[in-house]
Amino acid sequence: MGSHLGRSAEPGDLAGRHLRIAAAWEVPGKAFGALLERYTDDQLEIIADYLHEAAKVGRDQARRLAAEAT
Secondary structure, eight states, X not given: OOOOOSOOOOHHXXXXXXXXXHHHHHHHHHHHHHHXXXXXXXXXXXXXXXXXXXXXXXXXXXXXXXXXXX
């Protein structure tokens, strides 16, 4: 059985949550934006490729370790 975590379907409640989330991410969002501005589009493409490939390696290794544990 699922549990109800006090969620509300009232549109005003959802709007309030959106505003709180947006406010919480305003400072980090600006910091990440400033970091991104340090790199060219070509550099960001290389960084994105590395992160994508590293995530694949991590998933593969997690599957390998899980298989070895059984």
